[in-house]
Amino acid sequence: MTISSTTRGGEGSAEDALRLLESSNTRLVSIFGSVDESGTQRVHYIADVNREYRIINVRVAGGLPSATPGSPAAAWYERELHDEYGIEIDGHPDLRPLVSHTAEYRFLQVQGVGVCELPVGPVHAGIIEPGHFRFSVMGDSVLHLEPRLFFTHKGTERLFEGTSIMDGPALAESVSGDNCFAHAVAYCQSVENAFGISVPPRGRTIRLLGLELERMMAHIADVGALCGDVGCVVPAAYTARIKESLLQASARCFGTRFWRGIAIPGGVRRDLSVESACVFGNAVAHGANDFAEMARIILDTPSVLNRFEGTGILSNKNARDLGSVGPVARASGVRIDVRHDHPYGHYRNITVETPHFQQGDVLSRARMRIEETRVSARLIQDTLHGLAAGIISTPVPRDGSAEGFSAVESPRGELLYWIRIRNGRIARCHVKSPSFQNWPSLPFAVAGNISADFPLINKSFNLSYSGCDR
Amino acid sequence: MNLAIDVIQALMLIAIAPLVRGVIARIKARIQNRRGASVLRPYADLLKLFRKQDLVPDTASGLFRLAPVILFAVTATAAVFVPVLHASALFGVGGDFILLVYLLAFGRFFLMLGAMDGGSSFGGMGASREALVSALAEAPLLLALTSVAILTHTISLSGIVLATVQQYPLHLSAVYVFALGAMVLVAIAETGRIPVDNPATHLELTMLHEAMVLEYSGPSLALIEWASAVKLTLILALLVGVFAPWGMATGASIVGLVLASGAFALKFAVSAIAIAVIESSIAKLRMYLVPDFLGMASALAILAVAFTALMR
Numbered sequence A: 001m002t003i004s005s006t007t008r009g010g011e012g013s014a015e016d017a018l019r020l021l022e023s024s025n026t027r028l029v030s031i032f033g034s035v036d037e038s039g040t041q042r043v044h045y046i047a048d049v050n051r052e053y054r055i056i057n058v059r060v061a062g063g064l065p066s067a068t069p070g071s072p073a074a075a076w077y078e079r080e081l082h083d084e085y086g087i088e089i090d091g092h093p094d095l096r097p098l099v100s101h102t103a104e105y106r107f108l109q110v111q112g113v114g115v116c117e118l119p120v121g122p123v124h125a126g127i128i129e130p131g132h133f134r135f136s137v138m139g140d141s142v143l144h145l146e147p148r149l150f151f152t153h154k155g156t157e158r159l160f161e162g163t164s165i166m167d168g169p170a171l172a173e174s175v176s177g178d179n180c181f182a183h184a185v186a187y188c189q190s191v192e193n194a195f196g197i198s199v200p201p202r203g204r205t206i207r208l209l210g211l212e213l214e215r216m217m218a219h220i221a222d223v224g225a226l227c228g229d230v231g232c233v234v235p236a237a238y239t240a241r242i243k244e245s246l247l248q249a250s251a252r253c254f255g256t257r258f259w260r261g262i263a264i265p266g267g268v269r270r271d272l273s274v275e276s277a278c279v280f281g282n283a284v285a286h287g288a289n290d291f292a293e294m295a296r297i298i299l300d301t302p303s304v305l306n307r308f309e310g311t312g313i314l315s316n317k318n319a320r321d322l323g324s325v326g327p328v329a330r331a332s333g334v335r336i337d338v339r340h341d342h343p344y345g346h347y348r349n350i351t352v353e354t355p356h357f358q359q360g361d362v363l364s365r366a367r368m369r370i371e372e373t374r375v376s377a378r379l380i381q382d383t384l385h386g387l388a389a390g391i392i393s394t395p396v397p398r399d400g401s402a403e404g405f406s407a408v409e410s411p412r413g414e415l416l417y418w419i420r421i422r423n424g425r426i427a428r429c430h431v432k433s434p435s436f437q438n439w440p441s442l443p444f445a446v447a448g449n450i451s452a453d454f455p456l457i458n459k460s461f462n463l464s465y466s467g468c469d470r
Numbered sequence B: 001m002n003l004a005i006d007v008i009q010a011l012m013l014i015a016i017a018p019l020v021r022g023v024i025a026r027i028k029a030r031i032q033n034r035r036g037a038s039v040l041r042p043y044a045d046l047l048k049l050f051r052k053q054d055l056v057p058d059t060a061s062g063l064f065r066l067a068p069v070i071l072f073a074v075t076a077t078a079a080v081f082v083p084v085l086h087a088s089a090l091f092g093v094g095g096d097f098i099l100l101v102y103l104l105a106f107g108r109f110f111l112m113l114g115a116m117d118g119g120s121s122f123g124g125m126g127a128s129r130e131a132l133v134s135a136l137a138e139a140p141l142l143l144a145l146t147s148v149a150i151l152t153h154t155i156s157l158s159g160i161v162l163a164t165v166q167q168y169p170l171h172l173s174a175v176y177v178f179a180l181g182a183m184v185l186v187a188i189a190e191t192g193r194i195p196v197d198n199p200a201t202h203l204e205l206t207m208l209h210e211a212m213v214l215e216y217s218g219p220s221l222a223l224i225e226w227a228s229a230v231k232l233t234l235i236l237a238l239l240v241g242v243f244a245p246w247g248m249a250t251g252a253s254i255v256g257l258v259l260a261s262g263a264f265a266l267k268f269a270v271s272a273i274a275i276a277v278i279e280s281s282i283a284k285l286r287m288y289l290v291p292d293f294l295g296m297a298s299a300l301a302i303l304a305v306a307f308t309a310l311m312r
Helices: A014-022 A072-085 A156-160 A165-173 A177-195 A201-229 A233-254 A274-299 A302-308 A316-321 A326-331 A345-349 A362-385 A434-446 A451-461 A465-469 B002-031 B041-051 B063-079 B097-117 B121-152 B157-165 B174-190 B218-243 B254-281 B287-310
Strands: A008-012 A026-035 A041-049 A053-059 A063-065 A088-090 A115-120 A132-138 A141-148 A402-410 A413-422 A425-432
Touching (some): A014 A026, A014 A041, A014 A053, A026 A072, A026 A413, A041 A413, A053 A402, A115 B121, A132 A451, A141 A434, A141 A451, A156 A165, A156 A425, A165 A413, A165 A425, A177 A402, A201 A233, A201 A274, A201 A345, A201 A362, A201 A451, A233 A274, A233 B254, A274 A302, A274 A362, A302 A451, A326 A362, A326 A413, A413 A434, A434 A451, A434 A465, B041 B218, B063 B097, B063 B218, B097 B121, B121 B157, B121 B287, B157 B218, B174 B287, B218 B254
Parallel strands (some): A008 A053
Antiparallel strands (some): A026 A041
């Protein structure tokens, strides 16, 4: 059994895991369970200790001590374990069902004169994913917000089980539709790490192109949607056009708008001709320029700034305590980026600039996305200029058995796949989606704002329901 | 003849209301570099809604179905007070501007009742927000119209329009400038346009007017949508009639009416472009800044009234 050389860790006790999580410079990455072929139940703790991933696998018989009191980021993971494996978590402050919707659920009640509860969703007025939000409001001010999600829980991790490792990417691509290439690459890297395979340089560079393009498209769409939410329709329409031009460039050069079917374990499926590289580079340059111009206009519009500035502040402390990731964390001054901290693929050969802001409001998150789009566009140009020659994929053992994990920086932040392979088939696959990590931090940004600003704050986090619910 | 024109202009106002919305939407689409839907699409929407089933929540009383009918009826009645093609209206002499203002308030009151009767939390939330906006918009609207009424020594809308149209355009007083400013701000708030409300939003928590009508469907929704289109057109016609009535026919000659129709179309086109440009260039206000926005309208309206003392 191989574990990637960059990771340390292995079997341990629950106390080891808790001690690790509570030590300084440690960030919780994921907690999940597994049952192996002999019926042994394990709980796996993955943490980032000084920019190094560590995994501790704990055999479970009966209960587990809760990590939540010392490390609040663990709360949802332990609730999920409780729901899905029936593991008793001793000392957890809140073991209400998280994923399961069968049992009765009691929302936290804010008491006091003039406090009202405002239920919103899961069916909304617009066509968006389902999520229920229970606001405790005093007038229009939000005192407390409790989200109730997992309406789109599809049991995706279970669906992976028994699938051939070569068929895994198709399922990974469907976990969160707007980040499908990041999911596919994270899945493929976990298989490659498990077998200790390295992807040929040209395959790595093509993957980088896709990852950065996906980030650009997601960020451009997010900035446009933020403007749309405050009723500023012109930037919303223009950014939609820019995103579409990038999608069409993908379709022309790679034969797929959303990069579906490109990543496979061992590399990529589709090569890029010299002419296509040129067309693609031009399209990205145009899109980036148009967006930079639009972003300048947006940031120069006082009515937009008035809505963005100081709205929905996520404090640095809350972001750290809850282990927030991605642009949300970086907008609150938490400088984490998998591309920089745990370089993978072609990122090992380059330095990635990681913009960050301190204020943690909607404006910071919008500016994060604007800055990252610029960085991504430049990474694509640099990569296209230094596109490695050679083959694009390498064979993967079809009937091996191994375990491994890998993370990528998806547009929403750290996305991790952990995989257990038995005879070329997936025995267990865990998906740590950045949305699952960031959802618990949203209520902290919303409290104290007016309920009418919630949609804007929610959009500035832009968390995936499907990716979180799986 | 006059009577016929009065009837025709009121019916025209009601009939072209969806078109005005369609034109604004089309201009906004062009500004966004989109082709946009046909200007006739609001009619198609109304037709579609009138053919659909009217769903009533289990918790609702008879009031729920009655409210849209009353809203449409009073809005249509209000349209009869506004001079459009010539400087009089069917009820223009008998009814004064105070009646017009409270006819609109009456319709809104029933819409708020209907929204709360629907039983959803958004109906109540929308109704409370609408109540806030309308309470704050009422004073500036009345004061602005009062200032013009003092100046023209009449409280009937026809009288005001007639007095203005007979003036030499450059002899208008500062009262008109302040009153126009106040009325434009009120018009934006009353008709639920950006920056006070976003008629195109799908985010229920940000809604004012749209939150109230979330529970409505089918013919009831069609009546509400049509009524709000009529209200927009009516308020535009009121602004045009009080502040820029030139081109209106003073007699009942055919030539005069044709010219008046042309002038009316032109003035409405300019208004639609103005609305579309404003809505495309600014974001919606934060909800708690809406009272400030209407406070500004009140200040302008008070200035308008104060200035009438100087204009004697």
